[in-house]
Amino acid sequence: RVFFWIARVSIALGNRKDAEGYYEQAIEKAKGPEEGVPAYVSLASLLAQTARANEANNKLVEAAKKYPESAELARARGDVAVQTGKYEEALNQYEQALKKNENDLQTRFQVGVTLRRMRKFDEAIVVFDKVESIDKDFPNLALERGLYYEETGQSDEALKMYKKALDKAPNDVDLKLRIGS
Numbered sequence: 001r002v003f004f005w006i007a008r009v010s011i012a013l014g015n016r017k018d019a020e021g022y023y024e025q026a027i028e029k030a031k032g033p034e035e036g037v038p039a040y041v042s043l044a045s046l047l048a049q050t051a052r053a054n055e056a057n058n059k060l061v062e063a064a065k066k067y068p069e070s071a072e073l074a075r076a077r078g079d080v081a082v083q084t085g086k087y088e089e090a091l092n093q094y095e096q097a098l099k100k101n102e103n104d105l106q107t108r109f110q111v112g113v114t115l116r117r118m119r120k121f122d123e124a125i126v127v128f129d130k131v132e133s134i135d136k137d138f139p140n141l142a143l144e145r146g147l148y149y150e151e152t153g154q155s156d157e158a159l160k161m162y163k164k165a166l167d168k169a170p171n172d173v174d175l176k177l178r179i180g181s
Contacts, residue, residue, distance in 0.1 A: 007023045007026060019046060020046060027039045036066060043059055045076070048079075053080055072097075091115075108130065112124050112131065128144060128148065137168075140165075142162070146160075146162040163179065
């Protein structure tokens with residue numbers, strides 16, 4: 001756990017290379033999934049952010065062999081697949097995660113995001129509706145709904161959703177630019 005937290009501090013200080021080494025040590029010394037899974041997921045996330053998606057995926061495959069019952073790992077594998085444009089693979093991983101933890105709202109939301117990116121709008125909105133029925137203030141839900149409405153030609157609805165998202169993040173420059181456009 002100490003190596004995991006030193007890695008987190010290293011990232012906060014901008015030392016990604018050091019963080020990578022500390023995550024590796026955390027993985028090596030992990031005594032079980034409660035320690036190993038977060039280290040693997042964090043390392044994979046770090047690798048994916050630095051344009052090393054294949055390495056990230058390899059780490060998650062390695063982790064899945066050690067901890068096959070982890071919903072968190074399945075979701076992380078889905079996240080990496082989305083980053084590399086492998087949407088079908090992402091959906092498969094998210095579905096595996098939901099089988100292990102059907103109440104994971106973040107994974108369910110990611111299914112909706114992935115479906116929207118695949119331009120499967122009818123399926124995406126059903127997922128977003130389900131997430132909203134459970135948590136109407138779910139993070140980034142208004143933004144994703146705005147993107148959905150924009151991509152389906154419903155500009156007025158998109159604008160309403162973007163404004164709702166802006167209420168929660170008033171300093172988000174990207175969101176302000178999207179509203180302006």
